[in-house]
Amino acid sequence: MGFTKLGLSEETLEGVRAMGYVDPTPIQLRGIPLVLAGRDMIGSAQTGTGKTAAFALPILSKLGAHAPGPRALILEPTRELAAQVDTFFRDYARFTGMKVTVVYGGVGYGRQNDELRAGADVVVATPGRLLDHLEKGTLRLDKVQFLVLDEADRMLDMGFLPDVRRIVERCPRQRHTSLFSATIPPQIETLIQWAMHNPETIEIGARRTPAETVKHVIYPVSDSQKTDLLLELLKRVNYNSVLIFCRTKHGADRVAGLLKRANHAVAVLHSNRTQNEREHALRGFRDGRFEVLVATDIAARGLDIAAVSHVINYDVPQHPEDYIHRIGRTGRAEHTGDAFTIMVAEEASHVYAIERFISQKIPRVKLENFDYTYTALFEESKPGQPQGFPGKVRGVRVHGGYHFGPARRRR
Numbered sequence: 282m283g284f285t286k287l288g289l290s291e292e293t294l295e296g297v298r299a300m301g302y303v304d305p306t307p308i309q310l311r312g313i314p315l316v317l318a319g320r321d322m323i324g325s326a327q328t329g330t331g332k333t334a335a336f337a338l339p340i341l342s343k344l345g346a347h348a349p350g351p352r353a354l355i356l357e358p359t360r361e362l363a364a365q366v367d368t369f370f371r372d373y374a375r376f377t378g379m380k381v382t383v384v385y386g387g388v389g390y391g392r393q394n395d396e397l398r399a400g401a402d403v404v405v406a407t408p409g410r411l412l413d414h415l416e417k418g419t420l421r422l423d424k425v426q427f428l429v430l431d432e433a434d435r436m437l438d439m440g441f442l443p444d445v446r447r448i449v450e451r452c453p454r455q456r457h458t459s460l461f462s463a464t465i466p467p468q469i470e471t472l473i474q475w476a477m478h479n480p481e482t483i484e485i486g487a488r489r490t491p492a493e494t495v496k497h498v499i500y501p502v503s504d505s506q507k508t509d510l511l512l513e514l515l516k517r518v519n520y521n522s523v524l525i526f527c528r529t530k531h532g533a534d535r536v537a538g539l540l541k542r543a544n545h546a547v548a549v550l551h552s553n554r555t556q557n558e559r560e561h562a563l564r565g566f567r568d569g570r571f572e573v574l575v576a577t578d579i580a581a582r583g584l585d586i587a588a589v590s591h592v593i594n595y596d597v598p599q600h601p602e603d604y605i606h607r608i609g610r611t612g613r614a615e616h617t618g619d620a621f622t623i624m625v626a627e628e629a630s631h632v633y634a635i636e637r638f639i640s641q642k643i644p645r646v647k648l649e650n651f652d653y654t655y656t657a658l659f660e661e662s663k664p665g666q667p668q669g670f671p672g673k674v675r676g677v678r679v680h681g682g683y684h685f686g687p688a689r690r691r692r
């Protein structure tokens with residue numbers, strides 16, 4: 282079923298058509314009628330499910346004509362997400378005459394003040410800067426009819442919940458509230474009880490299987506050869522754009538420096554970079570000026586970057602869900618992609634956790650003609666063992682005193 286029967290306004294539908302969307306995603310199919318009917322909604326859904334349009338389209342439909350005072354407020358945990366949601370909102374609003382603006386920290390107040398003064402129907406914001414504007418009197422929330430708390434669990438992780446509460450207190454009690462969160466820990470449950478009225482929950486199961494358009498493999502290697510292997514992979518692979526994930530900001534900087542010295546066009550994205558640097562990195566990566574983007578999980582979570590041909594995990598993600606998020610950055614929108622995970626011996630347990638999570642064994646591969654100091658071979662599961670679970674792991678000594686860890690047998 283297309284979008285036409287959902288009850289959206291004609292101007293909003295025109296925006297949807299211009300985006301090239303044909304069918305609503307599951308969260309849109311269920312969420313749009315709910316918001317149009319005036320119900321509070323809890324979306325237990327992750328980025329990538331189409332949740333932005335699930336709240337943006339019905340809000341735009343219900344706002345009607347341009348009017349003074351922001352009437353919709355969308356709270357986002359990070360500047361990047363705020364910028365991304367702002368862009369989508371503007372796209373969806375193109376034919377509605379609604380004014381959309383974004384406020385976040387790390388940049389000057391000038392443009393934000395101007396846009397707020399000119400009158401915005403929709404404000405997308407991060408909590409800290411929004412509170413600054415409230416205190417300065419450059420923004421009021423007394424006309425807000427629609428409040429969206431996006432990525433609530435991340436706001437919690439980042440310590441923003443007290444700020445969120447202060448902001449919600451400044452909004453009228455009579456309003457529609459939507460909340461999105463991949464998980465609902467007790468603190469979010471409390472927020473729901475306090476901030477929402479008889480909400481309906483839409484659960485879109487967390488993705489546990491990698492997209493079929495992504496081919497993913499593991500490259501076991503010793504710690505001392507990680508960077509050599511990375512450089513060699515980049516040399517051999519025919520890529521358009523590569524996203525490299527590192528566990529730490531320091532690691533990301535180090536890898537980026539290394540790649541720059543090897544003459545790659547590289548940008549870095551992590552939370553210690555200034556806002557300008559972060560925007561420059563993302564823009565450059567999206568428009569192809571940078572062929573490689575090195576990022577941390579936190580910085581890259583939720584970002585919609587199309588046309589990534591390769592994802593390389595320089596470090597194995599420590600949380601299995603992050604693996605799905607990371608490799609989901611490629612193979613999007615019908616494109617195919619490759620995801621490589623570089624693994625050292627100490628990370629084997631993280632790989633097992635990932636394999637249990639996705640119920641699949643990820644193939645181990647050796648880079649042909651790479652001068653391995655050590656090789657590590659992984660045996661396939663034995664018959665009778667749970668499908669898709671790694672079986673015995675054995676270290677194979679080539680030269681030097683390497684041990685990949687004791688042979689492990691599962692009963």
Ligand code: AMP
Pocket residue numbers: 301302303304305306309327328329330331332333334585
């Ligand atoms: P989101 O989960 O809101 O971050 O959306 C993820 C991606 O899905 C974005 O690139 C959207 O443009 C895209 N998208 C959202 N809804 C649809 C749809 N109904 N059909 C095709 N693409 C969509």
